[in-house]
Amino acid sequence: MFKSFRSQLIAMLVFFLAMIQLISGTAILDTIKRDSLEQAVKRIDVTKKVFQLTLDNRSKNLSVGVSLLASDFGFKTAVATKDGATIRSSLENNALRVGADFGILLSPNGESLQSTYEMVHSSDFTHLLQNKSRRRNINGFIEVDQKAYQLVLVPVRSPNLVAWVGMAFQMGSDLAQEIKGITGLDISFSSIKQQAANEQSVGNYATTLESMNLGPILDNFIKQGVNADLTLFSDDERYLTSAVQLDLDNHWALLHLPYNSWIQNINEVTNRLIIIFSIILTLSIILSWISAKRLLKPIQTLVSKAKKIGRGEQVEIEAQAGEFGVLSRTLSGMQKRISKREEELSFQASHDNLTGLKNRNAVENFLSLNLKAKEGGVLLINIRHFKDINNMMGFENGDILLCEFAQRISKLITNQDEVARLAGDEFLIVFKSQFNEITLANIHQSLQGEFDISGSKVCLQVCMGALFFANQDDMTVNGIMRRVDISADEAKQSENGIAIYEQGQDESHRRTLSIIRDLPESLASHQLFIVYQPKVNIQDRRCHAAEALIRWIHPSLGFISPAEFIPLLERSGNIQLVTKWVIEEVCKQQSNWLREDMQIQVAINLSALDLIDLSLPTFIKSMLEKYAINASQLAFEVTESSVMEDTKTVIHVLNALKKMGFKLSIDDFGTGQSSLAYLRDLPVDEVKIDRSFVHDIDTNESNALIVNTTIQLSHSFGFSVTAEGMENIGGLSILEDYGCETIQGYYFSKPLKSDEFLNWQSSFSYSSDEWWVEKSMEK
Structure with missing residues (x-):
């Protein structure tokens, strides 16, 4: 709703106009209501004065009639002689003559001597005679039988005050009708008395209203608290009522002004205003719609053209004046910039930003269109040691070199072929034309020539992996790219830097991926397990230690050698997962062996990645606590090459393990770089000589010399020595003569x-001497 600008503009104009009309109408009606109420209140105030004048006139007229009776000699004589019949007759006649409801004769003290109304009691007059002059007439109100009466008392003297004679008029329907006839307002006489804390009794003894209309009015007065200043509407707003208190507690005269005429006038004015405002609003909507359509036509034209531009269409935008002209020129400029930007994006989507060659997506699309070719192939080219060249010459010169290299490649191919830069120093050529070993050799020779970069001569070495389309079974883009990548990896390892994909290499690559991918599942499904190779002390001829080794039986690949999968796990970063699994498995086994009273130290191998993990000591400690074993039951072996990765961090981790009480060994000693360079700095306890020097020590004098030298040097550093790969009695005797402490081998x-x-350890421990002699005789 209101999605278009025209609809929003019209809605906004109509809304503001409606709000103005609403505010104006509300103000007009409020003024009319306020004026009507003020006029009504003024009329009630006038009626109050008329009501008071009426009561005063009645009081004066009554006083004259009563005064005639009080001065009558016969009446005075009857009062003096206490002639009750004469007094009563005189009171009745006089009441009838003046129109009073009853007459009464009181003693000077206010006691009732004679009355024409039996409900009158002396107590009804007490409040009138208090503090009143004994010489004057008394005017006021009394309550008799819960009704208010207007009373006039005149003194009877003979010559002194002998009595009071009075006439009373009820505040009733006759008086109410009389006042209504004069003022046009209804009137009610009511008594409202407090009964309890929150209760009041209401007595209505005269009204010109129907009783059904009076009840709600009285309820409202009671709720608000009756007072002479209170003016209230009835619930239906038919009457506006004001109270006049009589000169008598709890008795009120209520003046009711019919308010229907005012309400009708207000309603009529309201209806007229609604009609007028509706007409104005309707005309405004029509005029706004016509005006908006005319004013917004240029905008709608520009919006239509903008939508076409958004769909990629080219449109002609006419020049306009004013603000619309600015908008049209801006839209035209935007169309040109979008077109240019689309061209740039299209180029960037298919080309390399640096060299201008095609990118991976573009060359793979080209490759997909030429998969059915019987000749041709793909060539993946890498620059050897480009990172070092980049660091030496700077990134800017490195970029220049890549551009020069790209240009040289482009000159070596035909128009039918396609070359792309995949990433960094990696380039791919897709040959649609003839491609063979001769072409491959020529390209290799051309790319290894000199390059002049900012005055410096640079000779590059490249490695190239090639794949010929002929005789390929998996002719898919992914298959081709995977296979050429395999051949490029082979080229990096070859001396001449050239490798051609051969059938079967893909299967080897897939095996490698399968090994890396299946490792996490293999741990969960117990495909990996631990074996223990004894380490025998040849001095006491006992087995006090063993090395934990991993074995893997894959459900589809079968047995996988640790020499195959451990390097893969190290390259993929999964070796730490395996190491932690091995540590926990060994700790669990040591806990089981302790329950069987078997004491042995188990050595665990740590990789380079393990040794730069600062959280490793904490993990090992948690395993000791979990399985309730101590540090003397474990040892850790590290290779020389792992120490070379990050020496500072490695030494920090090794020191932490040493402080925890673990025995540390250098594994495969003699095969790494700088074999003795770090021995003095490493917190190790043992050196393990690699099996490549030990297995033929009895027949190879060079190896024997190396082993002997290593043992003596290690002892000079305070290290014990373990020889790995011991397989015959002859070598055992030599190692014993050299002073080697521990032997590990088949x-x-x-x-x-x-x-x-456990079984081997038991048999070997209890009969080691006999076993040693028997083994020697077998050999």
Whole structure:
């Protein structure tokens, strides 16, 4: 609703006009209501004065009639002689003559001597005779039988005051009708008395209203608290009522002004205003619609053209004047910029920003269109050591080199072929034309020539992985890209930097991916398990330690050698997951062996990634606590190459493990870089000589010399020595002569599962001497 600007503009104009009319109408009606109420209140005030004058006139007329009776000699004589019959007859005659409701004769003290109305009591007059002059007439109101009466008392003297004679008029319907006839207002006489804390009794003894109309009015007065200043509307607003208090407690005269005529006038004015405002509003809507249509036509034209521009259409925008001219010129300029931007985006979507060559998406699209070709192929090119060149020459010169390199590649292909930069220093050529080993060699030679970069001569070395379309079974874009990537990896490892994809390499690559992908599941499904290879102390001929080794039986690949999957896990970053699993499994097994009273130290291998994990000591500590074992039951082995990764962090972690009480060993000593460079700085306890030097020590004098030198050097540093790969009695004797403390190898045992190791340990420990002699005789 109101989505278009024209609708919103019309709605806004109509809304403001309606609000103005509403405010104006409300103000007019409020003024009329206020004036009507003021006139009504003034009329009630006039009626109050008329009501008071009427009462005063009645009092004066009554006083004259009563005074004649009080001065009558016969009446005075009857009062003096206490002639009750004469007094009563005189009172009745006089009341009839003046139109009073009853007559009464009182003693000077206010006691009732004679009355024509039996309900009168002496107490009804007490408030009138108090503090009143004994020489004057008394005018006032009394309550008799819960009704108000206007009373005039005149003194009877003979010559002194001998009595009071009075006449009373009820405040009743006759008086109400008389006042209504004069003023046109209804009148009610009511008594309102307090009964309890929150209760009042209401007595209505005369009214010109119907009783059904009077009840709600009295209720409103009671709720508001009756007082002479209170003027209220009835619930239906038919009457406006004001109270006049009689000179008598709890008795009121209520003046009711019919308000219907005022209400009708207000309603008529309201209806006229609604009609007038509706006509004005309707005309305004029509005029606004016509005006908006005319004014907004240029905008609608521009909106239509803008929508077409948004759909990519080219439109002609006419020049206009004023603000619409500014808008049309802006829209025209925007169309040109959008068109230019689309061209740029289209180019960027398919080209490399730096070299201007096609990008991966574009070259893969090109490749998908040429998969059925019988000749041709793809060539993936990498620049060797480009990162070092970039760091040495600077990023700006590095970018220049890439551009020069891209231009040289472009000159080596035909118009039918396509070249792209995939990322960094990686380029791909898709040959639609002939592509063979000769082409491959020529390209390799051309790209390894000199490049002149900012006056500096740079000779590049490149490695290239190639794939020929002929005889390829998986002719999909993903399959081709995966295979050429495999050949590029092979090229990086080759001496001449060239490799051609051969059938079967893809399967090897898939095996590698399967190993990396399946590791997490293998841990959960117990495909991996731990075996333990004994480490025998040849000095006391006992087995006090073992090395924990991992084995993997894959459900589809079968047995996977640790030499195959551990390097893959290290490259993929999953080795830490395996290491923590091994630590927990070994701790769990040590806890089981403790319950069987078996004491042995188990060594666990740590990788380079493990040794830069500062949280590793905390994890190991948590495992010790979880399985209730101590640090002497575990040892950790690290390789020389792992120490070289981040020496400072590695030494920090090793020191932490050393402080926790773990034995630390350098594994595969002699095969890494700078074999002795870090020995003096590492907090290790043992050196393990690699099996490549030990397995043929009895027949290879060079290896024997290396082993002997390593043992003596290690002892000079205070390290014990373990020889790995011991497989015959001859080598055992030599190692014993050299002073080697511990032997690990198939001569004693292959790696065993935990239950097999327990059985081997028991038999070896209890009969080690006999076993040693028997083993020597077998050899």
